[in-house]
Amino acid sequence: MEINDLTPAEQRVWRAFATGTVVDLRDGGTELTVRARVLRALLLNGPREPDEIAAVKLEGAHITGVLDLRYGTVDCVVRFSDCRFDSVPSISGAQLSYLNLSRSELPGLSAARIRVDGSLRLTDCRFGGPVHLGGAQISGALFLERARLSAADSGHPALRLNQITVEDDLCAPGLRVEGEIRLDGARVAGSIDLEDAELSNPGADVLDSESLEVGANVQARRLRAEGRIDLRGVRIPGRLDLLRATLSNPGNTALRASSAVIGELWLREGPRMTGRLNLRRAQIEQLDLEPEMLPDEVRLLDLTYTFLTPHEPVERRLPMLERDSSGYDPHGYEQLTAAYRHIGDDHAARRVQLAKQRRHRTTLSWYGRLWGHVQDATVGYGFRPLRAFGWLLSLLAVGSIAFALNPPPALKPDEAPDFNPVFFALDLLIPVITFGQETAYAPEGWAQWLAYVLVLAGWVLATTVLAGVTRTVSRQ
Template identity: 30%
Template sequence: MHPDQWRPRLSRRLITAMMEAMTSTGRQRVRDDRENSTVEQRLIEAVTRGEVLDLAGLAISAAVIRDLLRGRLGGDADPHGLRLRGARIDGRVDLENVTSDLALELHECVLPGGVDLRNAALRSVALVGCRISAAPGDVPVDATRLAARTLSLEGSTVDGTVRLLAARLGTLDCGGARLRNPDGPAVDADGMQVEQSVFLRDGFSAVSASERGTVRLLGATVGGQLNCGGTRLENTVGPALNADNLSVKQNVLLRNGFKATSAGEQGTIRLIGAHVGSLSWGGARLTNAAGPALDADGLVVDGNAFLDDGFTASAVSGAATIRLPGARIGGVLDCGGAHLANTAGPALDAGALQITHDLILANGFTATAAGDDAVLLLTGTHVGGALYLDTDGLTGAAPALVDLDGLTYTGLPRPAAAERWLTLLRSHTPGYAAHAYQQLAAAYRTVGHDRDARAVLIAQRRDHLARAGLTWSERAWGHITGATLGYGWQPWRALLLLLATLAAAVTLSVVAAHHNGLAAKPTPPTTLPAGGKAVACSTIDQVGVGLDLGTPLIKTGARDRCQPTDTTMGQLVTVAGWVLQLLAWTFATLFIAGFTSAVRKT
């Protein structure tokens, strides 16, 4: 054939090939230049139309999903994105570093190779009702530094870790998901940032055996709420929820049957240094077989903290079941109806806790503890509102039930019966604490109950003498002032004793005169009446001698006219007079000291 005859035929073939490349949708090719399978072609068409493709157990290559999200297959994709149901994804879905405006939705799919979302920027990712695992050495869901409006794992089952380190999400929804990892955390989300809310609720469960924690949210930031209603978390060696330095703007919800168990010394739930809007944990159950149930040193709560309505926490810890030292609560701490137990230490450690409003440890509140410490440690705690403390539900191995040293509150504590509180301070505290008595007395004085305030201060002095380790001389002086002055708060006692001394002196003088113990002085002194017998004193002089003996400083002049005789009775009057003078001076001095509060100040 002549060469010129090839030219038209070659041109026709070239034109035909170009037309097929421009118009055909049935001959798209993947990266390895293989023609797409029928299933993959159906997915490409579904993405173009915005439909959900239900494959009912058929397999599809993970590479197709990557190419679709990268825009390498098909025409213009519908805004609904890639939506697939019931498929088995062969291989690992590798979306590392992929940026796409398409949403990825996989419903009830099986992903034996897992998903790699590291450094990806996607519109949204939904892995709903899926079964996800990975090859040894891989992470089933690795979303480190993922940026997406929504990440959903609702109802999925994951064998391994869901890694969300430094991820930036609009919403994280893992409602109903079931996570299990025997070698590490089930959720590893340190440094994660979520603009709205995190949902680990509606039957969400996570089980692990990691000292790092089952669910890790260290340093994470949540702009909405952290909702763990109905969640179950388990860890056999470490925390169930490890959320130190967590920041949640709104509520942290652990209600509706929330349950967390652990056997680690770090605590079942850790919120050390966390900052949250409020806590709502009514009915939650926390258990730890080797440490605290809640460790929240330095926790900051902007609003209320509710550990009420059947909230239960049990621990085996020398530290405490619930640890809140140095925490700050901007509203109410309500533990009404809560049940705390510890078989190795205190039930509650709230030392230096700052509460803006009320502290409620009543309304069915119970706590049991073991060891030498008190059941409740409230040392240095500040309550800006009222204190509700019912000790009927407290049980401890030691006599001490509550350590109140340094506790401050506003108004009368409830219940307000002074005798009940005095029994608590005297018999059920670790040792003498002056501040606890002073705070209680000030509360009664503020509402005008001065009698109760004095009773509290008298009880304080008695407790001081009994348990403050004073010397014998200090205790002796204390007992003297207690008997004579009510420790300076009842100076009328010294006045009554002074009057009793005066009455005794007058009685002694009159009785002695009737038994020849007193006689009128002779005039002149050397002259005796006829017969050599002394003349009896007049009744007025007898009373005057008694007044002179029993009253300091005041003299009636009766002793110038009436004097003791040389008889035994007269000598008794002389000696008794010395004693009565000493007592009179003592009681008068004590009365003045008590009246001027000089004794009270010491």
């Protein structure tokens, strides 16, 4: 391209390229319009000078036409700051050293499978259509701070980052997106920052991050999301921080992290989640969960965690298990029991086990439920053994007083030992052990019926105590 074919603004850009000089067209010296085909020629075959580092550093330009760099190689710094693009830049498959579009306005961006040797900066950009970065390889960081994307009516995801590789951080605090973000299969070597981001795609996926791999943390404090966040199978060795986050997807799943492996999951200090929470088969080292953030429906089947913080009374933790739409899940109760035992709170652990037996009772047949109620009332399923002694002492007192007021006649008066109402009642109550009273005396009338009741009660107590002890020993 001949320099004589260029407008005054384009000539300024052309002459500044070889030395990497900044060209700000807002200074009033020339018009703002620069043709995209001029920039393409400059980036691919622009003039070079010895001992100088070439670069396009353009500010405040109005770029017309399509900037087409598909599968091209650009070995210089490219910076379009505060620029306005009429058409969607098409740079799919291109290889660039560095690309900066900060504070620019674009109708979209088509950059699938690009390779950037440095960083890609889209800070404060305004996109009126989809941004496609799927399969991109970025050796530095990806910056999306305070960027605005809207593609709700396009029928395509607003931001495609699927299968992307970022060798540093993905920085997007204050990001605003209307539409879906796709991060499935992506790999970020550093951390992902979504603090103060606002994502909206009501009734559909707002963030699809299935099988995402992150090297450190995902920071999403004060995140506001309308739609489903899908984190199935993600790998986050550090922290997934949702402190003070607002998650909403009424009538459907708000947060899904099934089969995920996460170092720490923080869900606290925020409003109650609207929608379903799905943590099925997830593996979490530390689950930092405030009961107030739990939605009305959760799915926790086969969820495993080592620590559960903050330390809360059992009454505040059990609703988490009772809201599981999958029904009774013994594994959930065992996990909560293990968490309490890990911090030495054995009393709370026993209460969780008692709640587990009571929940299991609701799944049994009528006779199973009946027997469960008997075990619960007598010994608390073995977790309240002192209750059995209370029953024993009460029945012993009733029997001793009754037989003292109405002593039974001896079967063989000449051979019978002296009658003792206390030991006679003990003989009736305690199976196997005998004090010689029961075999020597035979109650009559109502006293005989009382004796039958005491014998039956003794066997019930013995059976329930044995069942409770067996359950406790086998659990240990």
